[in-house]
Amino acid sequence: MSDNTNESSVARGKAEPSAPPRRLDVDETDTAAVPAAMEYDYTNFYFGAGDDPFALLAPFDEWYRQVKPAGYYLYELPLHTAPGTRVDVEDTKTNEIRRGLVNFASYNYLGLSYRPEVKKAIHEAVDIYGGGSSGSPILSGTTDLHRRFNDEMAAFKGKEAVMVFPTGYSANVGTIAGLMRSGDLIVADQFAHASIVDGMILSKAKSRFFRHNRPDDLDRKLSGFSGKKLVIVEGVYSMDGDVPPLPELLEVCRKHGARLLIDEAHSAFVFGPTGKGLAEAQGVEDEVDIHIGTFSKSLGGQGGYVAGSQQLINYLRGFSRSRFFSCALSPAVVAGLRASLELVQKEPHLRTQLWDNVAHMQKLLAERGVPIGDSTSQVIPIMIRDDARIFMIGEELFREGVFINPVRYPAVGKHKSRFRMSISAAHTKHDLEEGANTIARVLGRYGICQS
Ligand SMILES: Cc1ncc(COP(=O)(O)O)c(C=O)c1O
Structure with missing residues (x-):
């Protein structure tokens, strides 16, 4: 969670519902409206004027219908396999099943869930x-x-x-x-x-x-x-x-x-x-x-x-x-x-295997110039920082064979968008290398790393 989020939600107590929700009046068929909608996030629909508890439902719905195909659909994608190192994932935008993606999204750090x-x-x-x-x-x-x-x-x-x-x-x-x-x-x-x-x-x-x-x-x-x-x-x-x-x-x-x-x-x-x-x-x-x-x-x-x-x-x-x-x-x-x-x-060797994989992945990403923050664990953030483009990058990664979660405001601070990569003891060197190559290739297109 971001600094801002915690400071505001608890330390100040309940924020005053001073500002009405920044409601978007957009025509769903107008694709130019989507970039504008992407400027908004969940926090814009938290407080709002009016006495009806349902007052925020329609504006939220209207906003979400626009931003979902533009990137929010990357959340809650249904897996059709166990959370292994390779997963089959349903692309809810195209209704295809994307098979054999290298999985960096699951927390199955020791690969135990499907043993x-x-x-x-x-x-x-x-x-x-x-x-x-x-x-x-x-x-x-x-x-x-x-x-x-x-x-x-x-x-x-x-x-x-x-x-x-x-x-x-x-x-x-x-x-x-x-x-x-x-x-x-x-x-x-x-x-x-x-x-x-x-x-x-x-x-x-x-x-x-x-x-x-x-x-x-x-x-x-x-x-x-x-x-x-x-x-x-x-x-x-x-x-x-x-x-x-x-x-x-x-x-x-x-x-x-x-x-x-x-x-x-x-x-x-x-x-x-x-x-x-x-x-x-x-x-x-x-x-x-x-x-x-x-x-x-x-x-x-x-x-x-x-x-x-x-x-x-x-x-x-x-x-x-x-x-x-x-x-x-x-x-x-x-x-x-x-x-x-x-x-x-x-099987203590599972832990040894995990830390070997973490060191190997850190090295692969560093060699390819992928910005990875200061992680000292099996959770490696890939820093994108661009809150608008992270979903485009996420979509390309998904299409090109990597399953990894985009994280943006309010889960992290503004301009601190990132992909959260989870390494598992079960990843093979081949999984890690394929994943690092795909990530570097896609990020390279956006000038985020040299590849
Ligand atoms: C630090 C931390 N605490 C607690 C939880 C909640 O754990 P669970 O998924 O078992 O509810 C999470 C889950 O992401 C977490 O990251």
Whole structure:
């Protein structure tokens, strides 16, 4: 998330609906109107005059119908295959299936989602437990598979206890709002994920943001507040692929008596000697107070977790509403996660393979002059910066064999548009080389790199 987005959505509270939506009156058949429509984005349809809650629906619809074929259609493209290194994707603009695209869009960092061991475990669980768990984990939704997976995750993380949520999103929301109250203070990195921001809003605590990865600014933001304080960072920032300096941030937290929560959505299972995450990699696994993560990325499944002391988990069990009042994960999903977790532990070479691939891709892109930002992880941003042309470039990449997601405002700041590339241990050198060549060729046409 961009600096601007978080500062405005939380720190200032609700913006005044002063300006009416900048409504576009355009003729759909007038193609010259499309470039004008592309100047707009979702934020133009957030607040608007009028008393009808539906007032923004028609202008939004009108705008979206124009911008969809011009680039927004690149979101929610249906895959016809598993999220492997090659994917078949439906082109909803031409109704064709584009086959064998090199996939840099999925978070399947260890290639676990389609491993035979994982699929077998899922099949077996479906035979016994059926499709869904049909209940909240507190009531009827917990099976023996859930219990065992809970214990296995706690042992893997080396923590007293773990609690599983339906998603990583709900793990953040439920933990943050479960712990913090009105009158408390939460300070998060300015690039914190939307689920962290939503947890902050829901908690009603006072919210502040510190400059990205800057312990000195965190120090300033924590100063002068007496009361309960929680600091929130991520293990890998998903738009830039960089990581926080945890020892320095922890020092500031201790100085102010603040607790530190880390969201290891993109770093758990891939960073650290045993794959626990960034806190392990930086030697502070035991100092961080609250560990959050997701099973939807490196484990290739679904769900989220919070790990920590038994007392923390006992408390959150009573106060995390996003878990309490939501259906437990399907037992089949849990069975797949158990198999994935076993593979993470039995096959450490997957992590070695991932980091080799990351280094190789960084080199291939650098050699071709592709601007890649300062990533130190498996998430590599390809910086385009041109908010208008990113969709044209995205369309050409898609047509020419690369599946990768464009990211533009408001997900990142204005003029910070980029493609977010995810590298997997499963990519072959051939996949990486083909992908790098296509990217360099297309970007070369736009003068973004020499090729
Ligand atoms: C940093 C971060 N936290 C949380 C989440 C949410 O995880 P999930 O997809 O499991 O809801 C994401 C997902 O993109 C993320 O990037």
